[in-house]
Amino acid sequence: MLAKTLHSQTKHFPNRFAKSLGYLDWENQPSYYKEYIAPKIGLDYFDINLSYERLYTKNKPYEINLKTIGTLLKNSLSINAIKRLYTSQWEVRVNPSSGNLHPEETYIIYKNKITHFNIKDFSLEILGEAKKEIIKNGFLVILSSIPLRETWKYGERALRYCLLDSGHAIASLAFSANLLGLNITKTDHFAFKKLENKTAPNEEEYIENAFILHKGDYELNIDEFLNTPLNLKALPLAKDSIRWEVVYELFESFEKEDFSPKFINKEIKFLPSKLSAEEIIQNRRSALGFIPKYIDKKDLLDILDKTLPRNIPPFNTNSHFNNIDIVMFINRVNGLESGIYYYSRNNLLKHNFTQIEERLYLIEKGDFSEASKFINCTQDLGKQSSVSFSFVADFEKITKNYHYKLTLQEAGMIGHIIYLEAEAKDIRGCGIGCFFDDLINNEILNGKIQAVYNFTVGVPLIDERIIKVNPKEAKNYIS
Numbered sequence: 058m059l060a061k062t063l064h065s066q067t068k069h070f071p072n073r074f075a076k077s078l079g080y081l082d083w084e085n086q087p088s089y090y091k092e093y094i095a096p097k098i099g100l101d102y103f104d105i106n107l108s109y110e111r112l113y114t115k116n117k118p119y120e121i122n123l124k125t126i127g128t129l130l131k132n133s134l135s136i137n138a139i140k141r142l143y144t145s146q147w148e149v150r151v152n153p154s155s156g157n158l159h160p161e162e163t164y165i166i167y168k169n170k171i172t173h174f175n176i177k178d179f180s181l182e183i184l185g186e187a188k189k190e191i192i193k194n195g196f197l198v199i200l201s202s203i204p205l206r207e208t209w210k211y212g213e214r215a216l217r218y219c220l221l222d223s224g225h226a227i228a229s230l231a232f233s234a235n236l237l238g239l240n241i242t243k244t245d246h247f248a249f250k251k252l253e254n255k256t257a258p259n260e261e262e263y264i265e266n267a268f269i270l271h272k273g274d275y276e277l278n279i280d281e282f283l284n285t286p287l288n289l290k291a292l293p294l295a296k297d298s299i300r301w302e303v304v305y306e307l308f309e310s311f312e313k314e315d316f317s318p319k320f321i322n323k324e325i326k327f328l329p330s331k332l333s334a335e336e337i338i339q340n341r342r343s344a345l346g347f348i349p350k351y352i353d354k355k356d357l358l359d360i361l362d363k364t365l366p367r368n369i370p371p372f373n374t375n376s377h378f379n380n381i382d383i384v385m386f387i388n389r390v391n392g393l394e395s396g397i398y399y400y401s402r403n404n405l406l407k408h409n410f411t412q413i414e415e416r417l418y419l420i421e422k423g424d425f426s427e428a429s430k431f432i433n434c435t436q437d438l439g440k441q442s443s444v445s446f447s448f449v450a451d452f453e454k455i456t457k458n459y460h461y462k463l464t465l466q467e468a469g470m471i472g473h474i475i476y477l478e479a480e481a482k483d484i485r486g487c488g489i490g491c492f493f494d495d496l497i498n499n500e501i502l503n504g505k506i507q508a509v510y511n512f513t514v515g516v517p518l519i520d521e522r523i524i525k526v527n528p529k530e531a532k533n534y535i536s
């Protein structure tokens with residue numbers, strides 16, 4: 058099946074949601090934590106004191122060692138807070154995830170060791186040891202997805218969430234690597250497919266992305282990896298599960314990626330932030346609600362500018378398809394009339410909208426805050442937000458399934474930039490995966506351009522439920 062066919066098949070409509078179980082089978086929820094029965098190496102980390110703009114600009118490289126790897130993970134994919142509500146509590150991470158379900162797993166290859174990142178323990182589990190070094194002057198970070206974690210809740214629409222979450226995870230990794238002064242180079246993830254664990258029914262895992270993190274020249278000896286036997290004995294994730302076949306079919310269908318993304322060559326400028334780069338990364342949270350207040354036009358324009366595909370984090374990961382533009386419902390922005398706007402990152406749409414600023418066009422004036430609530434599956438976030446975004450893609454450009462994968466990753470990466478930029482500006486964002494697709498596609502756009510991910514930004518309600526934790530103490534909170 059074509060990925061874009063599945064996309065059409067998994068639209069939400071006001072009178073009909075995409076196919077899923079329709080209720081949450083709590084008894085059989087898959088675990089968020091994959092654990093291998095393997096020896097472990099405990100991780101440690103250090104703090105980094107760099108200012109906000111260093112998220113994007115070049116930094117002095119740190120030595121590559123286990124503590125640097127621990128620091129990379131601390132600032133990208135680790136648990137960093139506990140949310141508590143009445144008697145329930147759940148762990149949240151540096152990177153966001155749809156429904157907090159976190160389909161992704163991380164593998165690290167360092168020197169001769171092939172390891173899995175155990176998030177719960179903040180450790181590396183050793184799955185294999187090569188006779189010689191697999192990689193010199195760098196290390197590999199390999200990201201996978203376990204679709205069951207998302208299908209459990211979202212059924213057939215889960216593919217979208219897995220790919221959007223990958224985009225967030227990649228962006229998270231790219232910013233963290235940059236603070237350590239490390240280059241991040243995409244490499245063929247198909248080479249690492251033998252890490253895919255296919256033993257437990259429905260718990261298949263798919264390697265999706267691989268990156269080499271390095272300071273300069275590195276040496277990768279892939280045969281050493283391929284010749285090393287692996288111990289992939291892991292604890293099962295779920296007691297019982299339902300198989301949403303089409304999602305697995307799509308994961309199996311992604312082809313080798315043969316696409317070089319384009320970058321723009323525009324100087325990057327920064328507004329000051331009170332927070333350091335690491336504070337921004339560690340403070341990032343999804344808004345649980347917004348106070349309907351105004352933000353400033355200069356902040357919005359600055360946020361939008363950061364989403365442009367420059368060859369800096371996160372787009373330096375070469376994981377995008379130059380296939381996302383942005384529709385905005387501007388509800389409360391000082392200096393911009395309320396209405397629906399278009400921000401052209403990639404010139405995807407032929408239009409005759411009124412130009413307001415570079416790349417920014419007015420589609421229609423008016424108060425669309427009620428519409429923005431309705432479109433976002435009637436979530437209040439849409440109405441109370443200062444701005445609600447739809448990341449839209451040209452589906453005619455998607456002729457291979459991996460084009461769809463890169464498009465959704467691009468949307469996830471843009472969402473991640475907006476999350477961090479919002480924190481930097483003392484406001485907050487929230488990803489929105491639940492929206493009524495065709496209300497955006499047909500009412501506002503021409504049908505060729507379609508929404509793949511929505512997002513909101515505004516002045517957040519204070520979230521009393523958060524307890525910050527460091528990645529090493531997180532395990533004390535997990536039952």
Ligand SMILES: Cc1cc2nc3c(=O)[nH]c(=O)nc-3n(C[C@H](O)[C@H](O)[C@H](O)COP(=O)(O)O)c2cc1C
Nearest residue numbers: 149150153154155156157221342343488489490491
């Ligand atoms: C792809 C994606 C879709 C999401 N969709 C929604 C949504 O529709 N409604 C919502 O309130 N939050 C949504 N979220 C926010 C998640 O619920 C949130 O990331 C998760 O609970 C973890 O919390 P944190 O972001 O504070 O770490 C989404 C996040 C992502 C990454």
